[in-house]
Amino acid sequence: MTTYATIEDIENCMENGWTDGLPVIPPYGSLVDEMLDAMGWQGQDIIGEIPSQNIVVRAEKAAATAVMAGCKLEYGRLLRAVTEGLLDPLLNISGAEVTTGGASILVIVSGPAVEELGFEHSTNALGANCRANATVGRFAQMMRYFCGRGGGVLESHGTIGHPGRISFCIAEHPETAWGPYHTQFGLPEDASAITLMSTEGPNSINNHYAETGALILDTIGDAMCHYGQTAWYYRSGGFVVVIPPDHMDLVSKEFSREQALDYIYKNARRQTDDLIAMGRIAKSPIEFAQVVPGEMRSPLKSPEQLTFIECGADGGRFSALIPRWAGSTHTVCKQIV
Structure with a gap:
């Protein structure tokens, strides 16, 4: 096959909508077959459904998407776990595609797989340019895009969107002060895991002069409580706090993970009446919102x-603080096997 023919195939993929806006690797049959083997599936295996939209997802679609995203065959077991997580009804992948909030699917990788597969977890961890982070994150977004648009569903409705809708994959340090990320979801400490959730973009949190861990947590809690954050009314979704070593050194001297959670939960609060006055809470709230004026x-x-x-x-x-999409209260965490 000539170079020109390959370029022509790339252009055909883009013209046919088989892309996220960037050039893709054409999903030639031999490449898809190799990826299917790496993921442990047969092409016609039904690996998930979106019943509300009459969408059935077969393994060949996931494998082709992995090829197009530029994933390596070595990622096969991880990609299988990502795929299964994406198609878990609790994640609501089609909802994330059409929400006006412009949510992205965040992929978190933790455990030995981080080093084994070459994920970046240090410098530029939230925007890593290495192949593993970039292509695995891209795979998740392309699956969101392709599955969410199946069956004649509407185009994306993000009012302003989210740059992570191209790729949003972060990996945890192999050695941590509080234990691996996935232990927060009950998985064994020595496991490798992927965690998926729908999120907004990350917000930077800067505190260069605090001398205690409590002040770092107070700064994080304050960032959660600005008037414009999405979750004030329904209080669904949640937040992921990203802590690099310099802040973690202070916090871990004073708090366990459970103590830090409890501290922020008890202290990161705002006066309900001010939120109502600002227009962030309906004056006649629904019961589910649990609004108590004066508190x-x-x-x-x-x-x-x-x-x-x-x-x-x-x-x-x-x-950094990553707000989770208010349209989904669920996180999906799966062990890589």
């Missing part, structure tokens, strides 16, 4: 809606 209000219904991931580099006192 301090948390953006969380429970501490379980908050998780911590340890990644990022030394050399700057930054953390």
Whole structure:
């Protein structure tokens, strides 16, 4: 096959809508067959459904998407876990595609697979340019796009969108102060895992001069409580706190993970009456919203809606806050087997 023919096939993929807007590797049959083997499926295996839209997803579609995204065959077992997580009804992948909130599917990789497959977990951890982060994150977004648009469903309706809708995959440090990320979902400490959730974009948190872990947690909690954050009314979704080493060194001296969760949950609050006056809460709220005028209000219904991931580099006192999409209260965490 000539180089020109390959370029022509890439252009054909783009013209036919088989793309996220960037060039893809054409899903030639031999490449898809190899990826199917790596993922442990047969092409016609039904691996998931979206019943409300009459969408049936077969393994060949997932394998072809992995090829187009540029994933390596070595990622096969991880990609299978990602695929199964994406098609879990609890994740609501089609809802994430059409929401006006412009949610992205965040992929978190934790455990030995991070080093085994070459994921970046240190410098530029939230925007890693290495192949593993970029292509696995892209695979999840392309599956969201292709599955969410199946069966004649509407185009994306994100009012302003989210750059992570091209790729959003972060990996945790192999060695952590509080144990691997996936242990927050009951998986064994020595497992490799992927965790999926629908999220907004990350918000940078800067505190260079605090001398205690409590002040770092107070800064994170304050970032959760700005007027414009999405979850004030329904308090669904949640937040992922990303803590690099410089902030983690302070926090871990004073708090266990459970203590940090409890501290933020108890202290990150805002006056309900101010939220109503600002227009962030309906004046006649529904019962589900649990609005109590005159009380301090948390953006969380429970501490379980908050998780911590340890990644990022030394050399700057930054953390980050990733708000989860308010349209889904669920996170899917799966062991890579």
